[in-house]
Amino acid sequence: MTDRLIIRRPDDWHVHLRDGALLADTVAHTARQFARAIVMPNLSPPVSTTAEVEAYRARIIAARPAGSDFTPLMVLYLTDATDPDDVAAGFASGVLAACKLYPANATTNSAHGVTDVRNIYPVLERMQAIGMPFLVHGEVTDPAVDIFDREAVFIEQVLTPTLRDFPALKAVFEHITTRDAAEFVVAAGANVGATITPHHLMINRNAIFAGGIRPHAYCLPVAKREVHRLALRKAATSGSEKFFLGTDTAPHLVQAKESACGCAGIFNAPHALEAYATVFAEENALDKFEAFASEHGPNFYGLPLNSGRVVLERVRELVPERLPLGDGEIVPWLAGETIGWRFSGVTD
Ligand code: DOR
Ligand code: ZN
Helix, strand or coil: CCCEEEEECCCEEEECCCCHHHHHHHHHHHHHHCCEEEECCCCCCCCCCHHHHHHHHHHHHHHCCCCCCCEEEEEEECCCCCCHHHHHHHHHCCCEEEEEECECCCCCCCCCCECCHHHHHHHHHHHHHHCCCEEECCCCCCCCCCHHHHHHHHHHHHHHHHHHHCCCCCEEECCCCCHHHHHHHHHCCCCEEEEECHHHHHCCHHHHHCCCCCHHHCCCCCCCCHHHHHHHHHHHCCCCCCEEECCCECCCCHHHHCCCCCCCCECCHHHHHHHHHHHHHHCCCHHHHHHHHHHHHHHHHCCCCCCCEEEEECCCEECCCCEEECCEEECCCCCCCEECCEEEEEEC
16 A cells, blocks of 8 residues: 655646635645646636736735745636737736636626626637637526536537537636536547546535535535536546646635525635545545646646655544634635545655
8 A cells, every 4th residue: 555645746727716814825725735726716806807817916926925936827707898809918928827717697706707608709719719728617507407407508508519619729627517527528629628626526415415504515516416426536537638636725714604695615725635635545546646636737738747746645634623714714625524645745
């Protein structure tokens, strides 16, 4: 049995760092394990122009712990009014790594999102031409569609026609939660990839209702049936270049989660690598872990692999019930549970 796992330093291809009082702590948690991260732009108000993205990037860099070389990879929030010239200039200057589609009202701070994907067709045309990644929150928002079907319906009604119209568009189907999405990505061209979170690999929808309502297991897209979790585990551990690590770490302070209308989001940054390693070990696929965590993402984005290594040890570790975050407290993913791995640092 391997007692130490040493892999190339990984990146997190889907992170919510928030802003203001939370920023120093969120950046520290992510930068402790990851060299780079794709930073989601759903602040309030959203980060929807290159100038706003540049200012947000400066705040993140200023919030890094002393000595940290963490690199935020920045994302512009698409709206019905996004200017293709602004996007192209932001990508050319290196400020922007990607643009994100939030269907309007699909999730946290998405009220300014896109009301109809056809409204951003001029932007997608330009992104396809310049090879700029298009990141997708893949859920329809029609309240008549059952919440557990929203990803599958999105594939049929939005993603399939959009990629038919832009067949060379580099697209990342973010935080996939269904067998349908995994199969869609496998069948698509090499220009289509997907991130998979640790929580969607670990829980199915029963976890949200286990003995009572469990707000800390609630995120969007919501966890689905067991058959879908098993398909995600198979995809993540398959070795396919199309699937890569993206935690969707999304902090909400404890009062915002434990409420009559609790926010969607799971804060998994403190033990993200340990959680993924648990899944890969359970699947007897530790030999595929490094590629998923540290190679497929950079290869998809056309970025160099990181130098340096991180070390994980196979020891039992108790995840704290709560952690301080900004001026408040947060309940981390796997709070109160004992996990079988411990991240023990970065080495050369
Ligand atoms: O659970 C989620 N939380 N899903 C999202 O899409 C957004 C995120 C957040 O920003 O809180
Ligand atoms: Zn997210």
